[in-house]
Amino acid sequence: MIKVTKLDKSFKDTKVLNGISTEIVKGEVVAVIGPSGSGKSTFLRCLNGLEIPTAGEVKVSEVPISNKSLNEIRVKTGMVFQHFHLFPHLTVIDNLTFAPIHVKGIDKHEAESQALELLESVGLSDKKGAYPNHLSGGQKQRVAIARALAMKPEIMLFDEPTSALDPEMVKEVLDVMKKLTHTGMTMVVVTHEMGFAREVADKILFLDHGSIVEEALPSKFFSKPETLRAQDFLHKVL
Amino acid sequence: MSDILPSIPFIIKGIGVTLQFVIVSGILGFLIGVLLALAKLGKKSISKVLADAYTSFFRGTPLILQLVYVYFVIPQVTPWDITAFAAGVIAFSLNSAAYVSEIIRAGIQAVDKGQFEAAKALNVPYRTMMRKIILPQAIKYILPALMNEYITLLKESAVVSVIGAMDIMRRAQIVSADTFNYLGPLTVALVIYFLMVRILTFFGAKLEQRMSFSD
Ligand SMILES: Nc1ncnc2c1ncn2[C@@H]1O[C@H](COP(=O)(O)OP(=O)(O)O)[C@@H](O)[C@H]1O
Ligand SMILES: [Mg+2]
Numbered sequence: 001m002i003k004v005t006k007l008d009k010s011f012k013d014t015k016v017l018n019g020i021s022t023e024i025v026k027g028e029v030v031a032v033i034g035p036s037g038s039g040k041s042t043f044l045r046c047l048n049g050l051e052i053p054t055a056g057e058v059k060v061s062e063v064p065i066s067n068k069s070l071n072e073i074r075v076k077t078g079m080v081f082q083h084f085h086l087f088p089h090l091t092v093i094d095n096l097t098f099a100p101i102h103v104k105g106i107d108k109h110e111a112e113s114q115a116l117e118l119l120e121s122v123g124l125s126d127k128k129g130a131y132p133n134h135l136s137g138g139q140k141q142r143v144a145i146a147r148a149l150a151m152k153p154e155i156m157l158f159d160e161p162t163s164a165l166d167p168e169m170v171k172e173v174l175d176v177m178k179k180l181t182h183t184g185m186t187m188v189v190v191t192h193e194m195g196f197a198r199e200v201a202d203k204i205l206f207l208d209h210g211s212i213v214e215e216a217l218p219s220k221f222f223s224k225p226e227t228l229r230a231q232d233f234l235h236k237v238l
Numbered sequence: 239m240s241d242i243l244p245s246i247p248f249i250i251k252g253i254g255v256t257l258q259f260v261i262v263s264g265i266l267g268f269l270i271g272v273l274l275a276l277a278k279l280g281k282k283s284i285s286k287v288l289a290d291a292y293t294s295f296f297r298g299t300p301l302i303l304q305l306v307y308v309y310f311v312i313p314q315v316t317p318w319d320i321t322a323f324a325a326g327v328i329a330f331s332l333n334s335a336a337y338v339s340e341i342i343r344a345g346i347q348a349v350d351k352g353q354f355e356a357a358k359a360l361n362v363p364y365r366t367m368m369r370k371i372i373l374p375q376a377i378k379y380i381l382p383a384l385m386n387e388y389i390t391l392l393k394e395s396a397v398v399s400v401i402g403a404m405d406i407m408r409r410a411q412i413v414s415a416d417t418f419n420y421l422g423p424l425t426v427a428l429v430i431y432f433l434m435v436r437i438l439t440f441f442g443a444k445l446e447q448r449m450s451f452s453d
Contacts, residue, residue: 048359074361085356089374099360102370151360 001026001155001186002047007056009042009210016042018210020056024188024203026154029181031197031218032190034207035233040190043207044157047188048077060155078148082160084140086132092119092143093128096150104151111150118146122176138169142176149180156180158189194238198222206230242422245413249426252406253434259326259405260392266331267391268384271338278343289339296336302397305329309401326398330391337387345380346372378449385442389435396431406430 002024009017016039024030032040045051046058049070058065060073087095096115100106106114119125122142132140141161148156158177162170174196181187181200191197197204197218204221206214206229214221214230225231277289296304309325312318320328349372357367399408410427414420 050355050358071361074359077359079356079359081352081356083352085350085352087353087356087371098370099362102366103361103363147360 001028001061002188003057003059004046005057005059007043007046007058008054009039009046009051010054016210017046017053020210020212022205022212022215024186026186027184028202029187029200030189030203030205031201032188032205032207033192033194033197033233034213038207039210040207041159042210044079044159044188044190047155047157048079049073050079075151076153077155077157078151078153079157080141080144080148080159080161082163084132084137084144084164086140086144086147088132090131091128092124092130092132092135095132095143096147099147099151115146115150118149119143121179122146123172136169137165138172141165141169141173145173145176145180155186155188158187158191160190160192162191162193192237194222194234206233208233242413242417242419242426245417245423246426249406249409249413249423250430252404252409253430255323255403256392256395256405256407256434259323259330259398259403260388260395263327263330263334263395264388264391266327267334268338270331270335271342274335274339275342275346278339279346293336293339296333301329301333301394302400304333305397305401322398322401322403325401326395326403330395330398334387334391337390338384341383341387342376342380345376345378345383348379349375381446381449382442385438385445389438389442392434392438393431 004020004022007017007020008015020043032043034040042051046053046065047060049065052065052067060076063069063072065073087098090098093112093115096118097108097111100111100114101108116125116128119128122145124139124142124146127135127139127143132143135143145156145161161177162173165173170193174193177187177189177196178200189197189201199218201218204214204216204218205212206216206221206225206227208229214225214227216226221230222234225234274289274292277285278293280286305326308329309320309322312320312325346368353371353375354367357371362371395405396407398405399411402408406427410423413423417423
């Protein structure tokens with residue numbers, strides 16, 4: 001589904017990603033973990049063309065990402081951000097229907113009935129007319145997930161979806177994500193929630209200084225990490 | 239004071255001239271300003287450089303000189319025998335456009351970067367993103383500054399009196415010269431400008447209130 005080959009990414013003179021290669025198959029749930037500043041967000045943003053690689057290649061469903069293929073790639077990927085980035089001037093339901101209507105050209109009524117189903121699945125049917133600024137963090141993030149899903153993506157990218165939330169709201173968002181894993185969605189999740197990674201991920205990518213230092217099954221990674229750097233990191237966060 | 243009473247209607251008629259002038263220049267300046275702002279925010283570096291040069295030129299020279307330049311140089315180098323009103327509109331809309339473009343650019347850049355990212359990730363085309371996502375949010379920053387620009391335009395419009403346009407200022411000066419009374423006519427002009435600015439400010443504040451629905 002996603003194939004990354006020798007991906008490099010630099011900003012001006014700083015090299016942020018350094019020779020990343022990996023493959024993510026359809027339906028796989030991948031947790032990307034690593035210290036802050038290690039390049040996790042940049043890696044994720046290379047997967048939907050928010051960043052264009054300096055060198056190397058990212059292929060999504062066999063299509064290499066380039067300025068020309070951006071539309072094709074972004075139709076297949078949904079993204080959820082740490083700080084939600086809901087459209088504050090639109091109500092919850094309009095946030096969900098905006099892209100289906102304006103990007104896919106779906107009829108308004110159909111877009112709304114799909115949006116209502118999605119809102120129900122994230123437990124927010126009663127908030128359809130609310131503006132984002134009147135929601136709690138956990139509610140905002142669930143709306144953001146539903147907004148991404150409204151475009152019917154094949155791949156969902158999450159960049160620290162629970163890091164900006166108060167502790168008591170983390171679970172409601174993780175629960176929605178767990179539910180999503182059961183639908184067979186391909187997911188790449190940058191996260192500091194080790195419990196979540198261990199429980200639902202099929203694979204862990206451990207990034208440090210812009211490289212994949214370890215790629216392993218969660219059971220293996222959390223009990224017997226191979227590299228010193230991973231051991232060190234786990235020691236600090238667990 | 240009583241000897242200028244008959245001249246007050248003459249001065250008040252200047253309100254129409256001033257308003258016409260400010261409204262036409264304001265609208266033209268806004269339209270040109272939007273185009274300039276688009277050029278500044280776009281990807282093409284040539285149009286960016288040109289738009290920036292335009293802005294720094296019009297902000298870097300005196301308005302009164304721009305006005306006089308248009309009024310006297312155009313008839314000299316073209317067959318167009320330009321009227322004072324037309325010269326004023328040209329100078330003021332070109333000048334105002336420079337400020338408006340900066341206001342719009344700054345307003346758009348004040349919108350959270352995440353909004354652009356979210357729109358891009360949803361594959362929203364650039365124009366739709368600008369029109370339906372970014373501008374509705376930028377308008378909160380743009381409107382108050384734009385209101386200030388129009389107040390400035392209204393006050394600065396008095397400068398057209400130097401090329402003989404019959405605005406409030408010019409009429410007050412004419413009455414003063416005729417009657418050798420400066421206190422009366424100039425005070426009337428002051429009061430008129432002040433009231434016009436107050437009214438504009440009042441509607442500006444109303445508009446701002448209406449824009450803050452989603453906060
Ligand atoms: N747009 C950018 N311009 C310059 N440097 C950037 C940019 N985005 C990220 N970086 C740098 O790249 C490094 C990795 O950032 P990031 O991918 O956000 O790491 P992480 O998500 O793992 O914390 C950081 O040092 C950051 O400062
Ligand atoms: Mg990050």
